[in-house]
Amino acid sequence: xxxxxxxxxxxxxxxxxxxxxxxxxxxxxxxxxxxxxxxxxxxxxxxxxxxxxxxxxxxxxxxxxxxxxxxxxxxxxxxxxxxxxxxxxxxxxxxxxxxxxxxxxxxxxxxxxxxxxxxxxxxxxxxxxxxxxxxxxxxxxxxxxxxxxxxxxxxxxxxxxxxxxxxxxxxxxxxxxxxxxxxxxxxxxxxxxxxxxxxxxxxxxxxxxxxxxxxxxxxxxxxxxxxxxxxxxxxxxxxxxxxxxxxxxxxxxxxxxxxxxxxxxxxxxxxxxxxxxxxxxxxxxxxxxxxxxxxxxxxxxx
Amino acid sequence: xxxxxxxxxxxxxxxxxxxxxxxxxxxxxxxxxxxxxxxxxxxxxxxxxxxxxxxxxxxxxxxxxxxxxxxxxxxxxxxxxxxxxxxxxxxxxxxxxxxxxxxxxxxxxxxxxxxxxxxxxxxxxxxxxxxxxxxxxxxxxxxxxxxxxxxxxxxxxxxxxxxxxxxxxxxxxxxxxxxxxxxxxxxxxxxxxxxxxxxxxxxxxxxxxxxxxxxxxxxxxxxxxxxxxxxxxxxxxxxxxxxxxxxxxxxxxx
Numbered sequence: 322x323x324x325x326x327x328x329x330x331x332x333x334x335x336x337x338x339x340x341x342x343x344x345x346x347x348x349x350x351x352x353x354x355x356x357x358x359x360x361x362x363x364x365x366x367x368x369x370x371x372x373x374x375x376x377x378x379x380x381x382x383x384x385x386x387x388x389x390x391x392x393x394x395x396x397x398x399x400x401x402x403x404x405x406x407x408x409x410x411x412x413x414x415x416x417x418x419x420x421x422x423x424x425x426x427x428x429x430x431x432x433x434x435x436x437x438x439x440x441x442x443x444x445x446x447x448x449x450x451x452x453x454x455x456x457x458x459x460x461x462x463x464x465x466x467x468x469x470x471x472x473x474x475x476x477x478x479x480x481x482x483x484x485x486x487x488x489x490x491x492x493x494x495x496x497x498x499x500x501x502x503x504x505x506x507x508x509x510x511x512x513x514x515x516x517x518x519x520x521x522x523x524x525x526x527x528x529x530x531x532x533x534x535x536x537x538x539x540x541x542x543x544x545x546x547x548x549x550x551x552x553x554x555x556x557x558x559x560x561x562x563x564x565x566x567x568x569x570x571x572x573x574x575x576x577x578x579x580x581x582x583x584x585x586x587x588x589x590x591x592x593x594x595x596x597x598x599x600x601x602x603x604x605x606x607x608x609x610x611x612x613x614x615x616x617x618x619x620x621x622x623x
Numbered sequence: 624x625x626x627x628x629x630x631x632x633x634x635x636x637x638x639x640x641x642x643x644x645x646x647x648x649x650x651x652x653x654x655x656x657x658x659x660x661x662x663x664x665x666x667x668x669x670x671x672x673x674x675x676x677x678x679x680x681x682x683x684x685x686x687x688x689x690x691x692x693x694x695x696x697x698x699x700x701x702x703x704x705x706x707x708x709x710x711x712x713x714x715x716x717x718x719x720x721x722x723x724x725x726x727x728x729x730x731x732x733x734x735x736x737x738x739x740x741x742x743x744x745x746x747x748x749x750x751x752x753x754x755x756x757x758x759x760x761x762x763x764x765x766x767x768x769x770x771x772x773x774x775x776x777x778x779x780x781x782x783x784x785x786x787x788x789x790x791x792x793x794x795x796x797x798x799x800x801x802x803x804x805x806x807x808x809x810x811x812x813x814x815x816x817x818x819x820x821x822x823x824x825x826x827x828x829x830x831x832x833x834x835x836x837x838x839x840x841x842x843x844x845x846x847x848x849x850x851x852x853x854x855x856x857x858x859x860x861x862x863x864x865x866x867x868x869x870x871x872x873x874x875x876x877x
Contacts, residue, residue: 431684499720508709508789513736517735517736
């Protein structure tokens with residue numbers, strides 16, 4: 322085969338070889354890191370599942386704890402978490418999303434709104450134990466809600482609010498300014514623009530932000546421990562709303578702490594099964610969120 | 624209102640962004656049913672001027688406007704219905720902005736915003752505007768498809784259709800051909816020649832030849848001042864009043 326002069330211009334020089342080596346090295350490092358990230362995740366889930374296996378059953382989920390929590394199920398803790406998270410999001414999601422819409426779409430860029438933004442960002446970084454203390458002072462004592470589902474939910478709501486505001490703003494910012502300008506140019510008001518173009522294109526991002534807070538609210542122990550969650554509360558098996566707003570309640574995260582450290586001679590698999598239920602419910606919520614997002618995005622393209 | 628009468632009167636218009644003045648007190652008139660060209664290099668305040676016309680400049684909190692703009696004798700600072708004002712002026716941006724809605728909804732957006740709900744009336748508007756923008760034949764079978772999925776040139780015509788959907792009396796085009804191919808540009812230019820029978824057109828352009836082809840009068844704006852405003856014939860003649868105009872339209876000017 323004769324050497325074509327045109328092809329000879331593209332020979333593999335030492336420089337090219339070095340470039341290729343660097344390329345494969347970089348690729349290897351990045352891949353290694355993502356594998357390193359997945360391994361602990363898989364390991365944790367597998368370990369938990371194996372240890373929890375003896376206790377895992379439908380009965381475990383719907384039954385009440387028996388014999389001083391040494392046997393039986395975790396129904397009260399499970400519905401307690403459902404109620405707490407549901408109530409707290411019912412409060413924080415509307416307030417957070419609507420506030421973020423105001424801050425991003427309406428508010429002028431003046432010192433007052435800059436202070437609000439700064440406050441939101443900083444509040445998002447406050448440790449949960451501090452929120453717990455605030456909830457104790459504000460809701461349990463000052464507002465006289467007592468140790469209750471209401472106080473605990475509001476504390477969780479306060480904790481998740483700044484993050485919901487921040488993530489909603491991000492989602493709104495991802496809608497290009499040109500879309501808004503185009504709407505304003507044809508005589509649409511800000512609200513018509515938001516409803517017609519901005520929200521339909523940011524709703525999946527907004528939902529993701531809110532749903533991520535479900536897992537956070539479900540997992541937090543300190544805020545509810547200070548304000549309304551207790552070690553044990555007797556409820557009827559399978560009852561979906563066993564707690565009134567002013568009652569104290571059980572919660573999965575709290576229950577996990579209790580059975581792991583506070584109760585002697587618990588069957589070994591029970592704490593692990595509790596963890597699996599907590600993890601499973603959070604994953605279920607996330608899966609729902611992903612499905613919803615896929616559906617919304619699919620609808621967006623007609 | 625007869626053709627040739629003044630539709631927009633601008634008096635001593637000053638515009639500053641956060642203290643930096645970009646329009647230094649300019650005054651001019653735009654006549655009914657003319658194609659009014661605005662030429663000038665980037666950063667000379669052309670686009671800002673357009674956003675003063677329909678008061679979308681209000682959305683920029685840094686901007687400070689002084690002076691007067693009258694639309695058919697009415698001071699636009701004083702209008703009670705700013706949305707109505709914006710509907711009287713159609714705006715086409717430099718880069719085509721198909722809204723992430725269906726082609727149909729893109730055009731129907733403005734009529735819906737002003738409260739029109741009747742399906743038949745909306746259908747009629749959508750068809751009329753898409754025909755006027757020379758896009759109907761290409762999209763009539765897929766009105767439910769996403770407007771943003773169209774090609775650049777089609778999207779720009781969609782933008783023009785949207786700008787016509789609220790039956791403006793004045794159509795402002797801001798460098799509409801910047802992102803589209805010459806053939807499409809020619810098609811849109813034909814559309815504009817057709818449209819000028821009914822409405823006034825303000826054409827901001829970087830292409831001096833486009834201004835020469837289309838406009839009746841041309842304004843040369845440079846660094847926020849009007850260098851010269853005259854009939855297009857004079858501006859592009861051997862003897863415009865200003866030497867800078869002569870140099871700019873021939874591309875000698877830096």
